[in-house]
Amino acid sequence: MSSETRRIAMWSGPRNLSTAMMYAFGNRADTCVVDEPFYASYLVAHGQQHPMRDAVLASQSSDPVAVIDDLSGPVDRPVFYQKHMTQHMIGSVPRDWLEHVTNVFLIRHPARVVASFAEKLENPTLADIGFVQQVEIFDQVLALGQIPVVIDSVDIRADPERMLRLLCAAINIPWDPAMLRWPAGGHASDGVWAAHWYGAVHRSTGFAGPEGALPELSGKSAALCRAALPFYERLKAGRLTF
Numbered sequence: 362m363s364s365e366t367r368r369i370a371m372w373s374g375p376r377n378l379s380t381a382m383m384y385a386f387g388n389r390a391d392t393c394v395v396d397e398p399f400y401a402s403y404l405v406a407h408g409q410q411h412p413m414r415d416a417v418l419a420s421q422s423s424d425p426v427a428v429i430d431d432l433s434g435p436v437d438r439p440v441f442y443q444k445h446m447t448q449h450m451i452g453s454v455p456r457d458w459l460e461h462v463t464n465v466f467l468i469r470h471p472a473r474v475v476a477s478f479a480e481k482l483e484n485p486t487l488a489d490i491g492f493v494q495q496v497e498i499f500d501q502v503l504a505l506g507q508i509p510v511v512i513d514s515v516d517i518r519a520d521p522e523r524m525l526r527l528l529c530a531a532i533n534i535p536w537d538p539a540m541l542r543w544p545a546g547g548h549a550s551d552g553v554w555a556a557h558w559y560g561a562v563h564r565s566t567g568f569a570g571p572e573g574a575l576p577e578l579s580g581k582s583a584a585l586c587r588a589a590l591p592f593y594e595r596l597k598a599g600r601l602t603f
Contacts, residue, residue: 374491376477471589
């Protein structure tokens with residue numbers, strides 16, 4: 362793996378500002394991005410019937426070793442931003458490559474995640490929304506001797522410039538104001554699944570404003586939120602702050 366490239370692995374669950382963050386980094390002149398490279402391998406391993414499953418499988422390798430080789434290979438920019446979904450990192454995916462990347466954890470309150478994800482996928486489970494896997498990966502990174510960076514989506518939306526400046530400093534890359542705005546309509550590196558999942562962010566040209574009150578949940582959604590909350594709180598305790 363080239364030491365000349367700063368490789369940033371951004372770990373989040375779904376519906377977590379992750380695509381907007383990819384667009385922010387993708388608008389930097391010094392950065393190339395990749396969108397959820399382990400999605401196909403996850404679908405194959407779990408047999409998940411996600412929207413656009415066949416298109417996803419046709420669009421990228423389902424062999425996690427081949428994916429890791431691509432992530433570790435040469436790129437033509439000083440910064441390589443990798444948008445990863447924690448729920449894709451099932452047990453069969455090797456993780457030794459984590460020690461060669463700068464690991465960042467993007468978190469969001471589970472009430473917001475559950476409310477948003479349930480609109481796209483019926484009856485989501487705790488495994489679907491990635492909180493357990495996020496803490497698991499966080500602990501693995503700690504065991505490698507890294508001090509992972511944690512950033513909360515609510516803080517980014519409250520003050521995008523300040524939080525992104527803090528993030529850039531924490532991962533040792535220069536601040537670039539181009540991160541605050543991007544062209545509407547998506548990014549060339551969008552996964553093929555963007556047509557189903559990215560409608561709102563495709564209409565955006567920057568980060569949305571501060572989030573309002575937490576959504577009120579009931580029944581299975583409320584129970585799912587309660588199950589995820591301890592994992593969110595664990596990571597929130599060490600997040601970047603103003």
